[in-house]
Amino acid sequence: MLASDELINALNQQVGNEMGASMQYIQIASHFDRQSLTGLSRFFYAQSEEEREHAMKFVRFIVDADGALAIPEVPAPTPRFSSAREAVQAALDWEKEVTQQIYDLVGIARKENNLIAQRFLDWFVDEQFEEVTTMSEMLDVVERAGEDNLLAVEEFLAREGKAPPLPTSEN
Numbered sequence: 654m655l656a657s658d659e660l661i662n663a664l665n666q667q668v669g670n671e672m673g674a675s676m677q678y679i680q681i682a683s684h685f686d687r688q689s690l691t692g693l694s695r696f697f698y699a700q701s702e703e704e705r706e707h708a709m710k711f712v713r714f715i716v717d718a719d720g721a722l723a724i725p726e727v728p729a730p731t732p733r734f735s736s737a738r739e740a741v742q743a744a745l746d747w748e749k750e751v752t753q754q755i756y757d758l759v760g761i762a763r764k765e766n767n768l769i770a771q772r773f774l775d776w777f778v779d780e781q782f783e784e785v786t787t788m789s790e791m792l793d794v795v796e797r798a799g800e801d802n803l804l805a806v807e808e809f810l811a812r813e814g815k816a817p818p819l820p821t822s823e824n
Contacts, residue, residue: 660762671704672727736800758770
């Protein structure tokens with residue numbers, strides 16, 4: 654096996670963490686979708702898909718390292734938000750938490766001198782920098798616009814190309 658039981662267990666937990674983030678982003682996207690804020694909903698639906706892809710990277714690593722996949726129970730996401738600011742703040746807080754989770758995984762890999770795992774996790778360290786930066790920017794834009802001017806946020810997302818097509822029920 655290319656990874657210790659401790660590392661495989663921690664990676665399995667991270668699969669659940671990433672799937673939980675994916676579900677939370679779906680919940681946030683639907684918050685905006687119900688308000689016909691399609692740029693914000695598209696942005697968060699895309700974030701959800703990205704988190705699922707991250708989970709699958711961990712799955713592939715576990716399997717390729719000859720570890721046993723054991724996806725943990727994933728808690729239900731926060732179902733409602735009172736404002737756009739609260740929803741985006743939740744996303745930023747989550748990304749900061751995930752960053753610490755990745756740091757913890759790197760710590761295990763370093764302690765075990767597992768260079769294969771460290772190189773795998775390097776991608777996630779870079780990714781988390783991007784994720785925290787993106788959510789910080791989004792929170793800044795939402796705060797500047799205010800709840801009564803979320804259409805300015807929609808315009809920002811369109812201008813910056815951060816609002817991919819919405820998923821549809823036909824696909």
